Structures are given as C-alpha cells and as structure tokens.
Amino acid sequence: MKILVCISHVPDTTSKINFTEGDTKFDTNGVQFVINPNDEFGLTRAMWFKEKQGANVTVVNVGGPETEPTLRKALAIGADEAIRVNAEATDGAFVAKQLAKVAQDGGYDLIIAGRESIDYNGGMVPGMLATLTDANFVNTCIGLEVEGNEATAVREIDGGKETIQTSLPLVIGGQKGLVEESDLRIPNMRGIMMARKKQLTIVEPADASNETKAVKFEKPAPKGAVKLVSPDNLDELVSLLHNEAKVI
Amino acid sequence: MKPDLFEAPDYYNVDELLSDEHKLVRDAARQWVKREVSPIIEDFAQRAEFPDQIIGGLAEIGAFGPYIPVEYGGAGLDQISYGLIMQEIERGDSGVRSTASVQSSLVMYPIWKYGTEEQRKKYLPKLASGEFMGCFGLTEPDHGSNPGGMVTNFKDKGDHYLLNGAKLWISNAPFADVAVVWAKDESGRIHGLIVERGMEGFSTPETHNKWSLRASATGELIFDNVKVPKENLLPGKSGLGAPLGCLDSARYGIAWGAIGAAMDCYDTALRYAKERIQFDKPIAATQLQQKKLAEMITEITKAQLLAWRLGVLREEGRATSAQISMAKRNNVEMAIKIAREARQVLGGMGITGEYSIMRHMVNLESVITYEGTHDIHLLITGMDITGHAAFK
Ligand SMILES: Cc1cc2nc3c(=O)[nH]c(=O)nc-3n(C[C@H](O)[C@H](O)[C@H](O)COP(=O)(O)OP(=O)(O)OC[C@H]3O[C@@H](n4cnc5c(N)ncnc54)[C@H](O)[C@@H]3O)c2cc1C
Numbered sequence: 001m002k003i004l005v006c007i008s009h010v011p012d013t014t015s016k017i018n019f020t021e022g023d024t025k026f027d028t029n030g031v032q033f034v035i036n037p038n039d040e041f042g043l044t045r046a047m048w049f050k051e052k053q054g055a056n057v058t059v060v061n062v063g064g065p066e067t068e069p070t071l072r073k074a075l076a077i078g079a080d081e082a083i084r085v086n087a088e089a090t091d092g093a094f095v096a097k098q099l100a101k102v103a104q105d106g107g108y109d110l111i112i113a114g115r116e117s118i119d120y121n122g123g124m125v126p127g128m129l130a131t132l133t134d135a136n137f138v139n140t141c142i143g144l145e146v147e148g149n150e151a152t153a154v155r156e157i158d159g160g161k162e163t164i165q166t167s168l169p170l171v172i173g174g175q176k177g178l179v180e181e182s183d184l185r186i187p188n189m190r191g192i193m194m195a196r197k198k199q200l201t202i203v204e205p206a207d208a209s210n211e212t213k214a215v216k217f218e219k220p221a222p223k224g225a226v227k228l229v230s231p232d233n234l235d236e237l238v239s240l241l242h243n244e245a246k247v248i
Numbered sequence: 249m250k251p252d253l254f255e256a257p258d259y260y261n262v263d264e265l266l267s268d269e270h271k272l273v274r275d276a277a278r279q280w281v282k283r284e285v286s287p288i289i290e291d292f293a294q295r296a297e298f299p300d301q302i303i304g305g306l307a308e309i310g311a312f313g314p315y316i317p318v319e320y321g322g323a324g325l326d327q328i329s330y331g332l333i334m335q336e337i338e339r340g341d342s343g344v345r346s347t348a349s350v351q352s353s354l355v356m357y358p359i360w361k362y363g364t365e366e367q368r369k370k371y372l373p374k375l376a377s378g379e380f381m382g383c384f385g386l387t388e389p390d391h392g393s394n395p396g397g398m399v400t401n402f403k404d405k406g407d408h409y410l411l412n413g414a415k416l417w418i419s420n421a422p423f424a425d426v427a428v429v430w431a432k433d434e435s436g437r438i439h440g441l442i443v444e445r446g447m448e449g450f451s452t453p454e455t456h457n458k459w460s461l462r463a464s465a466t467g468e469l470i471f472d473n474v475k476v477p478k479e480n481l482l483p484g485k486s487g488l489g490a491p492l493g494c495l496d497s498a499r500y501g502i503a504w505g506a507i508g509a510a511m512d513c514y515d516t517a518l519r520y521a522k523e524r525i526q527f528d529k530p531i532a533a534t535q536l537q538q539k540k541l542a543e544m545i546t547e548i549t550k551a552q553l554l555a556w557r558l559g560v561l562r563e564e565g566r567a568t569s570a571q572i573s574m575a576k577r578n579n580v581e582m583a584i585k586i587a588r589e590a591r592q593v594l595g596g597m598g599i600t601g602e603y604s605i606m607r608h609m610v611n612l613e614s615v616i617t618y619e620g621t622h623d624i625h626l627l628i629t630g631m632d633i634t635g636h637a638a639f640k
Binding site: 072 | 280309
C-alpha cells in the first residue's frame with residue numbers, strides 16, 4: 001500500500017498571533033512552526049500501517065523552503081520520503097490542485113490529510129482533493145483499518161460515531177482518535193540520523209489558480225475589565241447586570 | 249506537581265544560530281522531557297530515588313554519547329547538539345542530566361578517546377543503548393579539588409592489576425555496571441581502569457540523605473584487592489590530563505545544562521508573576537518583580553551566547569580548558585542565582601514541590617560544586633590570564 005500523508009506547516013498552538021501589511025498577512029516573526037496536529041495523528045496512523053502492513057509512506061507539503069524542517073521531522077518520525085511543492089499555500093483550492101497532481105503522479109492508494117489545519121482552519125483541502133483525484137472520501141475520521149482494497153473508517157458525527165465501509169483509493173480528513181495523543185511519536189536519534197539520508201524532492205507547482213483571497217484578518221476583541229462584586233452584595237450584582245450589562 | 253507549561257525563551261533569536269538538525273534534536277529532547285520526565289521527577293526527587301524507567305528514553309533521544317561515532321553506537325552528532333540535549337534534560341532536572349553527562353563524557357568519552365578498539369567495541373554500543381550504565385571515579389575522601397593527590401593505586405601482578413583504594417561522591421555508582429576509575433601505578437602515574445560490577449572486592453555503597461540531586465544516585469566505590477584484567481587499562485592517555493580531558497567534555501555540557509535549569513525557573517516565575525494578583529494588580533506589574541525577571545532574561549541570553557560560541561570553538565577543536573571553565577562557572581552561577589530569585593517571585597508557592605524551582609535551586613548546589621568548584625574555576629581563569637597558579 002502506498003500512502004501519501006499531507007503535512008501542513010502551522011504555528012505552534014502557544015504562538016502569539018499577529019497580522020501585518022494592513023491586517024492581510026500573518027506575522028511569522030518569532031513564531032515556532034510544527035506539524036499540523038490533525039496531520040500528526042494521520043502520520044502516526046500511517047506509521048502503524050508501515051510497521052504492521054509494510055506500507056510505504058510519503059509526506060507532502062505545499063510551501064516554501066521554510067517548511068522543510070517540518071518535513072524533515074516527519075522523515076525522522078519514520079516517513080520514507082518527502083515531497084515539497086515549491087509554492088506559497090495561498091488558498092484551499094490551490095493547495096488541493098497541487099496535492100492532486102502529486103497524488104496522481106505517485107499513484108497512492110490512501111491519502112491521509114488532516115480534517116483542517118489549525119492555522120486558517122479552512123478544512124476544504126481533503127474534500128477537494130478527493131474530488132480532484134476521483135477517490136472516496138471520509139471526513140472527521142477517527143479510526144481507520146485497511147484490508148486489501150477495502151477500508152473501514154470510523155467518523156465522528158454529532159454525539160456519536162459512524163462506521164463506514166469503503167474501498168481504495170481513499171482520502172481521509174483525519175483528526176484525534178485515529179491515534180491518541182500519547183501515541184504521537186517523538187523523533188528518536190536513529191530516526192533523525194536516518195532522515196539525513198532520505199529523499200526530499202522539490203517539485204515546481206502545477207499551473208493552478210486561487211479561488212479565494214483573504215482581504216482582512218481580525219483578532220477577537222480583547223477581554224474587557226472584570227468587576228468583582230462581593231458575595232454578600234447580591235443587590236449590587238443584580239443592579240449591575242440589569243443597568244450596566246443589560247442582560248437581565 | 250503542576251502540568252509542565254514550559255515555553256523556552258529566546259530573546260536574541262539564538263535559534264537562528266542553530267541548524268535545522270540542531271533544532272530537531274533539541275525539540276525532540278524537549279518534547280521527551282515534557283512527556284517522560286516532568287510528570288514523574290518531583291516524586292522521585294522527593295523520595296530520593298533514581299527513575300530508572302527513563303534510561304531507555306534517554307538512550308533514544310541520544311543523551312548517551314551523542315557525539316560518539318555511529319560505528320560505536322553513538323549518534324555522530326556535533327558538540328552543539330550535545331549541548332542542546334544537556335540543556336533540555338537539565339530543564340527537567342539536573343540529576344537526570346548528571347546521569348547523562350557521566351555516561352557520555354566521563355565513561356563513553358574516555359573509552360572512545362583513550363581505549364583500545366576492543367574496549368570501544370565491547371563497551372560503547374551497550375553504553376549508548378543504556379544496556380550498560382557507567383560511573384566515573386576520580387574524587388576521593390581526602391582529594392576533591394586536588395585529585396592529583398589521589399591514593400587509590402594498582403600494582404602489576406603479572407597477569408592482572410591489583411586495585412586498592414576508595415572513591416567518594418560518585419554519580420551513578422549504586423547501579424553502574426562499569427566504572428572508569430582513576431588510580432596511580434607503582435610509579436605514581438595516573439591511569440584509567442575499567443572496573444566491572446561483580447569483580448571480587450569491588451563494592452558501591454550508596455550515599456544517603458543528599459539535599460540536592462535527589463533523583464540521581466550517588467555512592468562510593470570501594471576497591472579491596474580487586475583483580476582487574478590487564479586488558480581493562482585505558483592505554484591511550486595517562487597522567488592527570490587524562491581525567492581532565494573527560495572533565496572538559498562534561499563541563500562543556502554543564503555550561504549548556506545550567507541554561508536549561510535557568511530557563512525553567514525564569515519561565516515559571518514569569519508565568520506566575522503575570523497571574524498572581526496582589527494589591528489588585530499582577531505582581532509582574534511591580535518594579536521589583538520586573539527587575540528580577542528582566543535581569544533573569546538578560547543573564548540567560550548572555551549565557552546562551554557564551555555556550556553557543558564555546559560549542560563552535562569546541563567543534564573546531566579550539567576550545568581551551570580555561571575557556572570551558574569560564575562558561576561552566578558563569579552559567580552555573582547564573583542559574584543558581586536565577587533559581588533563588590525565581591523562588592522568591594513565587595512566594596510561599598515557590599517552597600513546595602508543586603513547582604520545579606526549589607528542586608532546581610538545591611540541585612544547582614551540587615552542580616556548582618562538582619566538576620570543579622566555583623572557586624577552582626575562577627582560579628583556573630586567574631592562572632590562565634596571569635600565569636600564576638594560585639591553588640597550588
Ligand atoms: C552530588 C555529587 C555528585 C558527584 N559526582 C562525582 C562523580 O561522579 N565523580 C567524581 O569523581 N566526583 C564526583 N563528585 C565530587 C566533586 O567533584 C567534588 O565534590 C568536588 O570536586 C569538590 O571536592 P570536595 O568535595 O572534596 O571539596 P574540597 O576540594 O575539599 O573543597 C572545599 C572548599 O574549598 C575550596 N577550595 C579547595 N581548594 C582550594 C584552593 N586551592 N583555593 C581556594 N579554595 C579552595 C573549594 O572551592 C570548596 O569551596 C560529586 C559531588 C557531588 C556533590
């Protein structure tokens with residue numbers, strides 16, 4: 001089985017978020033980047049397929065040279081090879097078209113993407129990728145088994161789970177549940193050393209256009225000041241809620 | 249113990265001086281410490297027990313001889329990588345870092361540099377994987393800062409050496425499988441010998457009631473007519489310079505390690521100061537706490553640059569022992585001062601094991617004493633710049 005894991009290079013969850021250029025661009029200054037958490041669950045599941053079923057795992061990212069450390073980390077965790085599509089990931093449709101080209105050229109049986117990347121939370125890429133590659137698609141995937149050409153995927157649905165029987169080629173939008181946090185792998189020294197020798201191929205982007213364009217980003221309004229009311233002064237609390245906050 | 253929320257400070261973008269591989273190695277060690285060390289270390293330190301369940305993990309992240317060539321089971325990494333691994337481990341606990349320093353610089357290093365090919369093949373791969381744990385016996389009850397005066401000695405008995413004497417304050421001694429022991433031959437010259445657990449007359453009683461490095465096991469090495477096979481002598485180097493070469497490597501690692509402990513104290517104190525409200529405002533908004541925190545980040549930044557530059561010199565084979573002394577001395581003192589100040593920022597909370605600061609603080613009392621005391625390192629710098637040895 002040939003698996004392609006799509007890896008998004010995103011700011012660490014603890015990063016301070018700021019925008020530049022008139023609030024149209026994310027400010028990367030001082031920001032640490034990591035493998036998108038949803039993709040890391042997928043990559044870890046792919047490692048399981050590699051170890052238990054002899055799958056071959058390629059990781060792919062659409063991005064500039066600054067994303068290579070993230071791909072190297074994926075190689076150190078155990079992916080066999082990496083591909084970087086040398087283009088700025090400007091919108092979901094553009095990324096999906098680039099990934100579709102890589103997927104078609106490589107003839108993968110299973111494509112594991114994350115349900116969404118935690119930077120812009122677009123959540124569009126896996127669905128578009130499935131359409132563009134004419135593959136089956138399971139989103140919000142929290143469990144995956146593959147036997148021959150058949151796949152059993154578990155999906156998170158509102159308040160429960162759905163188990164789906166489908167076949168390869170398949171694209172999933174994965175998330176936590178594919179594996180648990182405690183299963184995530186820390187690259188070990190052997191992995192880091194082996195990653196040095198693994199192939200990281202840079203391919204030029206396919207001719208594709210954007211379908212959307214971000215015109216402005218806004219941060220949530222800062223939290224207001226807190227007024228503390230003593231527990232034995234309920235009248236004041238009621239009066240404040242009524243007259244100032246106007247919620248009762 | 250509170251969850252480990254550590255975020256590493258990098259005020260001068262020192263990360264830009266590191267390669268992608270350095271950062272990969274460092275981040276892996278950081279992640280591992282968060283997952284495997286932080287949740288358990290306070291408990292082990294309180295109970296004065298070494299957490300042997302982490303030995304396998306230490307080996308996996310490359311903490312045992314990262315710069316030892318791959319053919320002997322090491323990772324073949326450079327000196328900066330070694331420093332960064334030590335920094336991250338000591339961010340968790342100086343005791344755990346001590347175990348890694350001893351294994352790497354004081355046991356694997358002399359076998360690699362001064363050992364025979366057979367000795368390298370026999371011991372290094374097992375030490376790198378953690379299957380064997382090692383210790384280093386230099387200090388004696390009556391010879392600490394002056395190891396050259398040691399009395400432990402061995403006599404040539406034809407087909408073996410007969411070793412007698414005692415070593416004190418030996419990290420990892422209670423559980424070590426092998427000991428690199430420094431002893432004098434009949435002419436009074438110092439040599440290294442590999443002594444294995446199980447050799448008759450060799451015992452390793454534990455030193456109890458330490459108030460520092462409680463998660464690291466310390467003990468004595470006692471040699472009562474121990475027959476050591478001749479092939480266990482390290483032939484490559486003799487004289488006091490041989491153990492001092494190992495100490496150079498370990499001290500270099502400590503210069504980085506201390507930064508980790510300081511970062512952890514600073515990060516904890518900064519977060520606490522922003523959250524703790526007194527007199528209706530965060531204590532971080534007061535000038536006195538800002539002075540403490542601002543000085544901490546300044547000193548950490550200076551220490552980072554010192555360690556990084558020393559790493560570059562060492563990688564090029566140009567770092568002198570005196571330069572290493574300066575970095576060890578400066579960075580450990582920087583860390584212990586930060587630990588003491590950070591403890592005060594937390595008020596009473598800084599006293600409990602809920603936070604790591606007081607553990608770091610008492611740990612650093614050992615770190616400022618072992619591998620050459622704070623005084624001795626100053627005297628080394630003094631000798632280097634004046635040409636006069638003031639300690640003899
Ligand atoms: C937890 C722990 C672990 C250790 N692990 C190891 C280990 O694994 N292997 C090992 O071999 N050793 C180890 N040591 C020993 C350590 O290296 C020694 O404690 C250290 O070298 C100091 O020696 P000492 O304790 O005998 O102090 P001393 O040498 O007696 O020093 C006492 C004081 O006198 C000062 N002093 C000494 N000489 C002079 C001078 N000429 N001028 C001015 N001041 C001077 C010192 O700075 C110090 O303040 C460890 C120690 C500790 C505490």
